[in-house]
Amino acid sequence: MVSMKGISFAYGSKDIIRDLNLEFSPGETLMITGPNGVGKSTILRLLAGVLLPSSGSIEYGFPKSTDPRSRIAYLPDSLSFYRSMTPLEAAAFHAGIFGTEPSGLDIARKAGVDVDRRISELSLGQRVIVQLSIILSTGPDLVLIDEVLHSVDPYLRGLLFQELVRVMEERAPTMVLVNLSFSEVENLVDRVIFMGVEGIRLDESVDLLKAGARLIEADDFSSDLPVVLCREVLGRKQFVVYPFTAGQEGVEKAHPMDLTEIMTAFMEAEYNA
Amino acid sequence: MYQIDQRSPVPVYEQLARQIERHIVSGDLADGQKLPSIRELASALRINPNTVAKTYRQLENEGLVSSRKGLGIFVSVRGMDLDGSRDKLFAELTDDYVRKATGLGMEGNEIIQGLTRRLKGGK
Numbered sequence: 001m002v003s004m005k006g007i008s009f010a011y012g013s014k015d016i017i018r019d020l021n022l023e024f025s026p027g028e029t030l031m032i033t034g035p036n037g038v039g040k041s042t043i044l045r046l047l048a049g050v051l052l053p054s055s056g057s058i059e060y061g062f063p064k065s066t067d068p069r070s071r072i073a074y075l076p077d078s079l080s081f082y083r084s085m086t087p088l089e090a091a092a093f094h095a096g097i098f099g100t101e102p103s104g105l106d107i108a109r110k111a112g113v114d115v116d117r118r119i120s121e122l123s124l125g126q127r128v129i130v131q132l133s134i135i136l137s138t139g140p141d142l143v144l145i146d147e148v149l150h151s152v153d154p155y156l157r158g159l160l161f162q163e164l165v166r167v168m169e170e171r172a173p174t175m176v177l178v179n180l181s182f183s184e185v186e187n188l189v190d191r192v193i194f195m196g197v198e199g200i201r202l203d204e205s206v207d208l209l210k211a212g213a214r215l216i217e218a219d220d221f222s223s224d225l226p227v228v229l230c231r232e233v234l235g236r237k238q239f240v241v242y243p244f245t246a247g248q249e250g251v252e253k254a255h256p257m258d259l260t261e262i263m264t265a266f267m268e269a270e271y272n273a
Numbered sequence: 274m275y276q277i278d279q280r281s282p283v284p285v286y287e288q289l290a291r292q293i294e295r296h297i298v299s300g301d302l303a304d305g306q307k308l309p310s311i312r313e314l315a316s317a318l319r320i321n322p323n324t325v326a327k328t329y330r331q332l333e334n335e336g337l338v339s340s341r342k343g344l345g346i347f348v349s350v351r352g353m354d355l356d357g358s359r360d361k362l363f364a365e366l367t368d369d370y371v372r373k374a375t376g377l378g379m380e381g382n383e384i385i386q387g388l389t390r391r392l393k394g395g396k
Contacts, residue, residue, distance in 0.1 A: 029321055162316045169312050169322040187277060187285055187320035207284040258279040 001025060002047070002142060002174055007056035009042055016042050018199065020056070026141065027172035029188055031180065033263055034195035035270055040178045041077060044144045047176065048074035062141060070098035073140035075132055077147040077179070083120040087113060087130045094134050103137030105130065107159045125152040132160060136167050143167065147179040157184070164188070182260040194263065196270045206259065212243035213262045214254035229269040240265040275318060285320055286327040290335075293328070297337055297348055298358045308338060308346040 007020040016039040024030065032040045045051040047058065049069060062071045082090035087105055095102035105115050111129045119127055128148050136143070143164075149157060167173065177185060192209060194202035202209075213228075216239045221227075229240040242262070244254060257265075275292050277285055296302040308314075311329065315322040329346050332338045339349040374384045 027323060161319050165312055165315045165322055169315070172323075183279075185319075186279060187318070187324070190321060190323065211282045211284070256280050256282045261280075 001059075001061045003059045003061075004043075004046070005057050005059070007046060007053045007058070009039070009046060009051065009053050017046075017053075020199065022193070022200075022203075024142075024174040024176065026174055027168075028191060029168065029175040029177070030191040030193060031177045031182070031185065031189045032193045032195060033179075033182075033267075034201070035197075035267060038195040038197055040195055041146050044074070044146050044176060044178050045076075047142065048072055048076075048144050050074070050076075060142065067098065070100065070138050071141040072144065073135035073138065073142070073173075074144040075128070075135060075146060075148060081131060082134075084118060086118055087115040087122075087134075090119060090130070091134050091137070095137070098138055100138045103134045105133050107133045107163050111156050111159055125156050128152050129156055129160065132163065136163060139171055140167070141171065141173045143173050143175040145175070145177050145180070149180055149184055161188075182258075182263055186259040189259075192259070192263070194266050196273075201270065202266060209242075209262060210256065210259065213257045213265075214241050214244040215239070215257050215261070216241060216254050229265045229272070231268065240269075275314075277318060277320065286324045286331065289318075289320075289325070289328040290331045293332060294335075294337060294358065295362060297350060298355055298362060302348050304348055304350050306348045307344075308348065310345060 002024040004020055004022045007017060008015070009017040020043070022043075032043060034040060042051065046053055049072070060068050060071070062068050082093065085093065087108055091102040091105055105113070108115060108126070108130045111126060113122060113126045113130060119130060122130065128151060132145075149160070152160060164175075168175065177189065186206070189206055191205050192202065193200060217236055218239065219237060221230075221237070221239050225241045225244060227239050228242050229238075231238050231240075240257070240262075241254070246254075275289060277288055281288060283291075293302070293308070302308075308329070309317070311322050311325045314320075314325045318325075329338065329340070333340060333346075336353055337348070337350065338346050340346045371384065374387075379387070
């Protein structure tokens with residue numbers, strides 16, 4: 001169990017995160033989403049230990065004797081690590097720090113990466129693959145992935161998924177994803193946290209979210225249902241409701257929504273607020 | 274193959290369980306046949322391995338599959354009421370059809386006539 005307790009963080013005088021409390025279970029894969037600038041990447045950096053909170057604490061629950069960094073695999077949004085090394089050198093360097101076996105770079109080789117070439121000369125997608133195969137080789141208990149997948153072509157993305165699935169099945173780590181496209185990973189994620197300017201707006205399992213979110217098209221709409229968003233599309237009013245309970249009077253057609261649509265509605269509501 | 278409906282309010286593990294059940298009932302998956310490993314199915318469908326594990330547990334509780342330690346998951350329908358399952362799935366299909374036809378404004382007689390024409394090969 002990883003827990004963030006009363007975490008605050010500021011860049012200079014600008015508060016980014018205020019009194020954040022979150023708990024992640026082993027084997028859980030979650031997505032942190034929300035508009036730009038609410039501190040999603042900052043949460044990952046704090047979890048990775050790259051940034052230190054100005055107050056509060058993070059407990060990892062790893063075995064006491066281990067270096068917590070060896071249990072964390074962090075793929076940052078800027079792929080700045082090891083640029084001047086070749087993938088082979090980088091794998092050996094990484095393994096040297098943590099005293100583990102170096103990555104065999106299997107998926108990188110499958111992806112056609114020349115493992116003797118400088119990382120800075122590889123394509124962006126290849127760099128993502130190299131970095132991921134290196135950081136996952138330590139057998140992490142906490143995997144943190146920021147952005148990146150959109151720079152990877154569909155074939156390589158397939159290889160990446162295989163690798164993630166392998167790690168998930170072998171070690172059941174906690175996996176935290178930020179800024180990824182929902183349609184890519186919506187069946188990988190089992191919990192979604194939506195961050196607004198005021199902090200956490202929503203923290204829910206994907207199954208409950210999909211079971212409870214509905215789009216209702218109506219000219220007028222009055223009921224006790226909680227409306228997340230009201231908007232007009234092609235001259236018709238749309239109401240996004242969550243959580244929906246069936247059997248409301250005056251609600252004839254309530255359409256289920258996919259995760260992208262649900263999160264877009266929350267996002268729109270946040271911008272309108 | 275299996276298809277996940279992203280817009281369905283039915284959880285993915287349940288969608289997958291019902292599709293596998295359909296393959297078993299229709300005979301596409303024969304008694305004793307081995308199902309793909311959790312990792313294979315999760316990679317192919319790009320879904321969480323925990324979800325596949327949940328699907329298999331559910332099917333095992335329903336008595337449609339059995340796991341043999343170290344060997345994998347196998348279809349096992351001995352003593353299963355396959356006709357009952359088929360009736361249940363057919364009823365669901367019919368409900369869905371009737372709902373959609375009614376949504377088009379069709380009435381009972383028209384629906385029956387339309388079906389009869391189709392079954393006779395007409396248009």
